[in-house]
Amino acid sequence: MSSKTLPKLHQKLAFRLTLWYAGIFALCCGVTFFLFYVLITSELRGQIDQNLTRQAGVFSSLLDARGIAAVKSVAVLETQASGEKKIFFRLLSPAGEVFSSSNMSYWQDIGIGQNAIRALLSGTPRVLDTIDLAQGKPQVRILYTVVGPGILLQLGQSMENIDRFVQAFRKIVAITMALLILLSAGIGWFMAQRAVSGVASVTRTARQITGGDLTQRVPLTHRQDEIDQLATTFNQMLDRIELLVTSIREMSDNIAHDLKSPITRIRGIAEITLTTGTSMAEYRSMGAQIIEDCDRLLEMINTMLMISRTEAGIGGVDAEPVDLAPVLQDACELFRPLAEDKGIRLDCDTTRPARILGDRRLIQRMTANLLDNAIKYTPPGGRVDLWAETDPAGVRICFRDTGIGIAPEDISHIFERFFRCDQSRTQTGAGLGLSLARAIARAHGGEITVTSRPGQGSTFTVELPQKK
Amino acid sequence: MRVLLVEDDKKIASFVEKGLKAAGFAVDHAADGEEGLHLALTEPYDAAVIDLMLPKTDGLTLIQTLRKNKINTPVIILSARGSLDDRVKGLQMGSDDYLTKPFAFSELLARIQALIRRSTGAAEPTRLSVGDLCLDLLTREVVRSGEKIDLQPLEFSLLEYLMRNAGRVVSKTMIMEHVWNYHFDPQTNVVEARISRLRDKIDKGFEKKLIHTIRGAGYVLKDAA
Numbered sequence: 001m002s003s004k005t006l007p008k009l010h011q012k013l014a015f016r017l018t019l020w021y022a023g024i025f026a027l028c029c030g031v032t033f034f035l036f037y038v039l040i041t042s043e044l045r046g047q048i049d050q051n052l053t054r055q056a057g058v059f060s061s062l063l064d065a066r067g068i069a070a071v072k073s074v075a076v077l078e079t080q081a082s083g084e085k086k087i088f089f090r091l092l093s094p095a096g097e098v099f100s101s102s103n104m105s106y107w108q109d110i111g112i113g114q115n116a117i118r119a120l121l122s123g124t125p126r127v128l129d130t131i132d133l134a135q136g137k138p139q140v141r142i143l144y145t146v147v148g149p150g151i152l153l154q155l156g157q158s159m160e161n162i163d164r165f166v167q168a169f170r171k172i173v174a175i176t177m178a179l180l181i182l183l184s185a186g187i188g189w190f191m192a193q194r195a196v197s198g199v200a201s202v203t204r205t206a207r208q209i210t211g212g213d214l215t216q217r218v219p220l221t222h223r224q225d226e227i228d229q230l231a232t233t234f235n236q237m238l239d240r241i242e243l244l245v246t247s248i249r250e251m252s253d254n255i256a257h258d259l260k261s262p263i264t265r266i267r268g269i270a271e272i273t274l275t276t277g278t279s280m281a282e283y284r285s286m287g288a289q290i291i292e293d294c295d296r297l298l299e300m301i302n303t304m305l306m307i308s309r310t311e312a313g314i315g316g317v318d319a320e321p322v323d324l325a326p327v328l329q330d331a332c333e334l335f336r337p338l339a340e341d342k343g344i345r346l347d348c349d350t351t352r353p354a355r356i357l358g359d360r361r362l363i364q365r366m367t368a369n370l371l372d373n374a375i376k377y378t379p380p381g382g383r384v385d386l387w388a389e390t391d392p393a394g395v396r397i398c399f400r401d402t403g404i405g406i407a408p409e410d411i412s413h414i415f416e417r418f419f420r421c422d423q424s425r426t427q428t429g430a431g432l433g434l435s436l437a438r439a440i441a442r443a444h445g446g447e448i449t450v451t452s453r454p455g456q457g458s459t460f461t462v463e464l465p466q467k468k
Numbered sequence: 469m470r471v472l473l474v475e476d477d478k479k480i481a482s483f484v485e486k487g488l489k490a491a492g493f494a495v496d497h498a499a500d501g502e503e504g505l506h507l508a509l510t511e512p513y514d515a516a517v518i519d520l521m522l523p524k525t526d527g528l529t530l531i532q533t534l535r536k537n538k539i540n541t542p543v544i545i546l547s548a549r550g551s552l553d554d555r556v557k558g559l560q561m562g563s564d565d566y567l568t569k570p571f572a573f574s575e576l577l578a579r580i581q582a583l584i585r586r587s588t589g590a591a592e593p594t595r596l597s598v599g600d601l602c603l604d605l606l607t608r609e610v611v612r613s614g615e616k617i618d619l620q621p622l623e624f625s626l627l628e629y630l631m632r633n634a635g636r637v638v639s640k641t642m643i644m645e646h647v648w649n650y651h652f653d654p655q656t657n658v659v660e661a662r663i664s665r666l667r668d669k670i671d672k673g674f675e676k677k678l679i680h681t682i683r684g685a686g687y688v689l690k691d692a693a
Contacts, residue, residue, distance in 0.1 A: 287684060288682075288683035290684070291684035292683075295640075298570060299652070302652070337658070337661035337662050338656060338657075338658055338661045361651060364650060365650075365652055368652075368654055372654050372656050375656070376656060
């Protein structure tokens with residue numbers, strides 16, 4: 001593998017998968033931590049609020065029972081007990097004047113919320129507020145409430161425990177997130193590598209094949225996963241390509257052979273006539289022979305092209321409804337004089353309806369080829385029967401002859417291009433007729449089979465899917 | 469009848485020209501698209517035979533230009549490309565017929581004559597006759613020298629085709645195509661067998677034979693000594 005064709009890191013699928021994996025993982029963790037944070041801080045604030053409300057309640061009942069002086073002294077004691085930097089209180093007149101407070105030296109920045117007092121005076125039982133102090137000091141939670149007639153209470157509590165929690169939480173989150181992201185990237189990379197390793201092996205095989213070795217196959221893992229499916233599909237494609245390449249090689253050999261002989265003939269006759277010909281009749285004969293040979297060559301080339309086109313499925317097969325009866329009858333009419341001349345009885349039974357979806361011209365050609373074949377290999381006095389029948393499995397066209405038959409060892413080869421049982425090649429034809437017939441049957445989703453007894457005759461059966 | 473031939477292959481052009489002249493046409497030959505276009509625009513022709521791959525101006529452009537200039541001379545395309553797409557394209561561009569190389573000259577001739585017949589609007593005959601042989605297309609009766617001849621439907625179609633092309637050679641492929649609607653040539657000579665049966669009915673017993681075999685090229689029906 002050259003470095004030139006190696007994808008850059010950011011182009012690699014595994015890298016992108018890892019990135020996605022780590023990103024999604026980090027996002028999920030982040031969201032979880034955030035929700036956790038919101039939940040805990042609101043819980044802690046709730047506790048402070050509860051505490052403040054309880055304290056205010058105590059002051060309120062104290063005021064009812066023992067008067068303002070007792071409230072003052074208890075409040076002072078209370079703040080001293082909790083710590084003067086933790087809580088504070090102010091007792092206010094409805095006008096907002098302070099007439100009593102705890103030691104406010106630490107809390108001097110905190111004023112009196114006029115909005116809160118207005119809200120209390122208009123009937124709100126209590127107002128809660130959070131205030132940011134100067135740098136370095138924790139936030140303060142403040143409660144305004146009415147403790148007695150004409151007496152308002154401002155009670156504050158430092159939120160330092162929340163601040164401490166938040167700081168600790170941040171530290172933990174930062175460390176955990178960093179670890180988790182690293183871990184997730186690791187896991188993601190591992191998983192992505194595993195997932196794409198199969199693709200890499202397919203790529204390797206493809207590279208080797210580009211180098212010309214068509215026998216290579218992608219190793220299967222037999223895990224039946226997508227990569228295995230890809231490998232299987234890839235291998236199937238290779239099988240098909242190998243088959244095609246082999247058949248193209250064989251075919252070009254055959255073409256070379258079968259084209260060379262008529263061309264040699266054409267050239268030869270032209271040369272001989274030109275050098276030794278004396279009469280017009282000789283020249284006429286040369287012209288005629290050349291035309292005949294050229295026509296034969298042309299027909300052969302066209303047939304070969306047609307076979308490869310049909311086999312490769314180029315252009316596809318037309319799917320028009322075709323009634324087989326007239327096609328078979330026409331073919332019989334076409335060949336009848338030939339059969340009669342040879343003393344062969346030709347029977348065409350089209351009483352049973354048979355319809356297919358297909359290309360009329362191709363079916364016509366297939367029928368003609370098979371009938372031609374049957375008559376060609378049946379000796380005088382024999383008979384050829386042609387009929388079509390329909391059953392649930394499909395439509396069958398049968399060509400039965402009492403001809404020379406096919407030797408068992410030849411049966412598997414008769415549909416190959418250029419194959420002729422008769423190696424002396426006394427019969428006309430290039431050995432393409434059956435090949436084309438099979439290509440046509442297959443293009444229609446069907447198949448041709450043959451049963452034969454040497455010396456007694458053969459039956460060719462074309463099976464085609466029925467018209468639905 | 470005057471025919472314009474636009475073809476850059478000298479050998480093909482020469483045999484087409486020779487064949488057309490032998491068939492009684494006056495032929496002008498242009499070796500490239502520009503010259504062809506010039507001739508087609510300035511001279512009146514009864515038909516034009518145009519190759520597609522031409523130097524300077526290609527065949528399709530030539531035909532398109534002709535049609536734009538309201539010149540409706542029937543055009544037959546000669547081309548080595550024979551796919552359905554190519555044919556359709558050629559006909560869409562304004563040609564009237566399409567013949568794939570390699571072709572039989574007899575087929576080219578038959579097509580040119582058919583095109584000219586169509587464009588001059590000659591009336592469709594109801595009777596065909598060659599010498600003492602008469603074929604009535606309406607009653608489907610065939611009579612030779614006053615003697616009625618019974619023909620099978622296929623034999624009738626074959627004779628009709630030969631008579632419509634009387635005096636012209638028709639190839640096996642042409643017969644397969646026009647009489648049987650088969651677009652290929654079975655290697656076994658089915659046409660020959662059919663012709664020999666037709667001969668038995670038409671020519672047997674008559675001194676003057678009407679159906680002649682031109683070896684290699686095909687068959688011709690003519691009243692000749």
